[in-house]
Amino acid sequence: MLHETVNKLIVILCVVITIAKGQDSQCAKGWVHHDESCYMLHTKDKYNWIESQMLCSGHGAHLAYIDDNAENIFVKGLIMQNLTGQGGAHVWIGASDDAYEGDFLWYGIDQPLTFTDWGPGEPNSVRLHLDEDCLVYWSNYHWKWADYNCHAQCYYVCEKSVEDSSVIVG
Numbered sequence: 363m364l365h366e367t368v369n370k371l372i373v374i375l376c377v378v379i380t381i382a383k384g385q386d387s388q389c390a391k392g393w394v395h396h397d398e399s400c401y402m403l404h405t406k407d408k409y410n411w412i413e414s415q416m417l418c419s420g421h422g423a424h425l426a427y428i429d430d431n432a433e434n435i436f437v438k439g440l441i442m443q444n445l446t447g448q449g450g451a452h453v454w455i456g457a458s459d460d461a462y463e464g465d466f467l468w469y470g471i472d473q474p475l476t477f478t479d480w481g482p483g484e485p486n487s488v489r490l491h492l493d494e495d496c497l498v499y500w501s502n503y504h505w506k507w508a509d510y511n512c513h514a515q516c517y518y519v520c521e522k523s524v525e526d527s528s529v530i531v532g
């Protein structure tokens with residue numbers, strides 16, 4: 363019985379060590395790890411959506427694709443840690459309905475959204491005839507999503523897979 367308990371503890375300890383090691387090494391410096399991806403939130407200067415997309419691609423990354431609630435909670439948490447108190451701030455992520463109005467796709471992979479976290483009344487560009495085709499987190503909605511003018515200047519969050527990150531270190 364005692365032997366079994368010790369064995370179990372050793373297994374748990376190994377798992378904990380593996381996870382801890384993984385979180386240290388799987389993402390390059392300045393990037394934070396969640397699940398199979400590394401993320402970098404840029405809050406130094408603001409850029410439009412296309413510029414933000416190109417800046418992420420310069421890191422071997424893309425504007426974040428938010429696939430599920432767990433990822434949304436993680437990214438939102440990252441934003442709140444860094445931008446709490448910044449009233450009116452927007453953070454770009456990687457979807458747009460530029461091709462077909464109202465039909466948001468993750469750019470580069472052209473995948474429809476499988477999860478959404480729209481703020482009240484959003485997306486509203488069709489209803490209000492606004493020129494808003496790009497996806498943001500908006501502080502005024504407690505960081506829920508909105509469609510927004512792609513030419514607006516915003517902060518942005520990049521994502522790349524852990525595998526891509528392990529190649530480019532430093």
Ligand SMILES: [Ca+2]
Nearest residue numbers: 427428429521
């Ligand atoms: Ca993702």
Ligand SMILES: [Ca+2]
Nearest residue numbers: 459487494495
């Ligand atoms: Ca639109």
Ligand SMILES: [Ca+2]
Nearest residue numbers: 486494508509
């Ligand atoms: Ca909107």
